[in-house]
Amino acid sequence: MEKKAIIAMSGGVDSSVAALLCQQQGFDCMGVTLALTNNEDRGIPQEKTCCSVDDVADARSVAFRLGMPFYVFNFKDAFRREVMGRFVQAYENGETPNPCVDCNRYIKFEKLMRRGEEIGYPYVATGHYARVEQDPQTGRWLLKKGLDPAKDQSYMLYSLTQWEISRLLLPLGGLTKERVRELAEEHGFINARKRDSQDICFVPDGDYAAFIRRWEEKKEDPKEFPPGEFVGTEGQVYGQHKGIIHYTVGQRKGLGLSFPQPMYVCKIDTKKNQVVLGKQEELFSREVTARDINLISQESIDTPMRVKARVRYRQMEQPATAIQTGPDELQVIFDEPQRAITPGQSLVLYDGETVVGGGKIVLGL
Numbered sequence: 001m002e003k004k005a006i007i008a009m010s011g012g013v014d015s016s017v018a019a020l021l022c023q024q025q026g027f028d029c030m031g032v033t034l035a036l037t038n039n040e041d042r043g044i045p046q047e048k049t050c051c052s053v054d055d056v057a058d059a060r061s062v063a064f065r066l067g068m069p070f071y072v073f074n075f076k077d078a079f080r081r082e083v084m085g086r087f088v089q090a091y092e093n094g095e096t097p098n099p100c101v102d103c104n105r106y107i108k109f110e111k112l113m114r115r116g117e118e119i120g121y122p123y124v125a126t127g128h129y130a131r132v133e134q135d136p137q138t139g140r141w142l143l144k145k146g147l148d149p150a151k152d153q154s155y156m157l158y159s160l161t162q163w164e165i166s167r168l169l170l171p172l173g174g175l176t177k178e179r180v181r182e183l184a185e186e187h188g189f190i191n192a193r194k195r196d197s198q199d200i201c202f203v204p205d206g207d208y209a210a211f212i213r214r215w216e217e218k219k220e221d222p223k224e225f226p227p228g229e230f231v232g233t234e235g236q237v238y239g240q241h242k243g244i245i246h247y248t249v250g251q252r253k254g255l256g257l258s259f260p261q262p263m264y265v266c267k268i269d270t271k272k273n274q275v276v277l278g279k280q281e282e283l284f285s286r287e288v289t290a291r292d293i294n295l296i297s298q299e300s301i302d303t304p305m306r307v308k309a310r311v312r313y314r315q316m317e318q319p320a321t322a323i324q325t326g327p328d329e330l331q332v333i334f335d336e337p338q339r340a341i342t343p344g345q346s347l348v349l350y351d352g353e354t355v356v357g358g359g360k361i362v363l364g365l
Contacts, residue, residue, distance in 0.1 A: 004028045005123035005169055006116045008108055009063065009070075011055025013191050014127025014172060016062040017180045020187060021171035022125045023066055030121060031063035031070040034107065036079040037202050058191045065188065073115065075107055082106035084202055088215050091208065092223060094268035095344025096248040098313070099200055105159040113167055123167050130154040131173035132165055135297075141165040143296050143355040148176040155313050158348045158358035159294045209245045228273035230257060233266060233282055241275045244268050250283060250340030264340070284337035290330045290347040290359030297356050300324055307349040307356055309334070311341050322349055322356070330359050 005027040007019040023029050033056050056072060063070035083102045090097035113124050129146030130153050141162050146152040160168065172180060184192035203211045209225075216222035225243030232238060239257050241247065246254070251265040255277070264283055267276040288311060295301070301324040308317035309332055320334040332347060341361060348358035 001122040001167075002028070002120070003123075004121045005030070005125050006112065006121045007031050007063075007068075008112060008124060008126045009033050009059035010127070010197070011058035011191065011194075012127065012197060013181055013184045013189065013194055014129075014196075016059070016127070016189050016191055017175075017183050018125050018127040018169075018171050019062060019066055019068065020183065022169055023068065025171070027123065027125075027169075029066070029068045029125075031059060031066075031068050032112070033059045033070075033072050034079075034112070035072050035074045035076055036083075036103075036107070038076065058194070061190045073112070075111060078111055079103070079107055084215070087200075087202075088212050090344045091212055091245045092225075092270075093344075094244055094270040096342045097344045098346055099202075101156055101159060101346055104156055109160055109164045109168070113164055116167075123169050125169035125171060127172055128153045128157060128170055129172050129175075129177075130157055130170050132168050132170055134166075140297065144173070144353045145350070145355075146172070147174050151177050154350075154355050155310055155346065155348045155358075158296070158346065158355055160296070161294070162296075165296070209243070212245050226273065228275070230255070230277055231274050233276060233278045238263075238277060244270060244273065244275065247275050249342040283340045285341050286334045286337045288332050288334075288338075288341050288347055289325075289362050290332070291328055291362050293324075293328055293330050293357060293359035295357035297351065297354050301330070301356075305351075305356070307332075307351060309350070310346075310348050311338055311361060312345050317350055320349075328359075 003026055005022050007015065007022060007029050009015045009019060009031045019029060019031055060070050083099050086102050087097050087099045116122065116124055129148060129151040131144040131146065133142045133144060135142055143154055143157055143165055145154045181192055199206060225245050227240050227242060230238040230241050247265050247268060249265050252262055262280060263277045264280060265275055266278040266282050269276060301322055305322045307320055307322045309320045310317055318334055318338060320332045323331045325331045343361050345361050346358055347361050349356040
């Protein structure tokens, strides 16, 4: 394939240095920022979010400095359908989604790579801290952790297909964040010390329930989220909740109730419109089931496999045994009980530095 790469530029320092390194490796590069939300969502600069008008300006500045063409691709319709819509549906189903995983899966890789193929740019580079290698024996493409454990983002990329990984460039995988900032400063990038994005780009104020209500209000037949019961794990009624979209498994604050000991959300029962509360010890479980699975390092898990696993992004990996119980289902049994395994989050499996694969948690308690 030709050494031509689209650089997915968010306006942050990571993707900017990824552009620099790809260029230094001899790739013919094109900088691209994705327009993902409507003007009312992104017109006000938000220092902690991506995709704002300031971010586009920063990305364009870096591309200009590197002498590479720069474009903005309008993926708003796809982002609304594949990311924002899934986010809302998950909360309405009592789940806690990870929209960044969906954005990577459906937008930054699937859709952007297809667009790149159409215009003659077979590779896509991003600023993720992870690595791509090909197994010389099997020929399979492998996804591996970034060498800086504090910045490793392999968890976010577990859903990538073999075709996508074969076209993926991750030039930051062997670097630390500080080295990336140093490179940006050495080359005069305007965003060398820019803060990392932290919030969900389409909910910059962090009020997920308000966003979901606004989303539903635009429909002809909007859903309602009426108050319901707070109940205990044995069915005892504690009081009234504000609507299920206000809660997530593991939540302690914002319940509006007083107890002699800390109480946590253990489960959200959408059929009964109940939020189940329990003590800290009732949050722990050893078993988890995941569906919508994607395996990277191997075609399938034919026999029980010892792995390390994460049930959330910032969790330290935990020893476990993985069993593939169906074409699209994994069961993982942890050696030790894990806290607040949350439906809607991603279960990601590792074999040393290599991502085995993962899926979406559907049963955790």
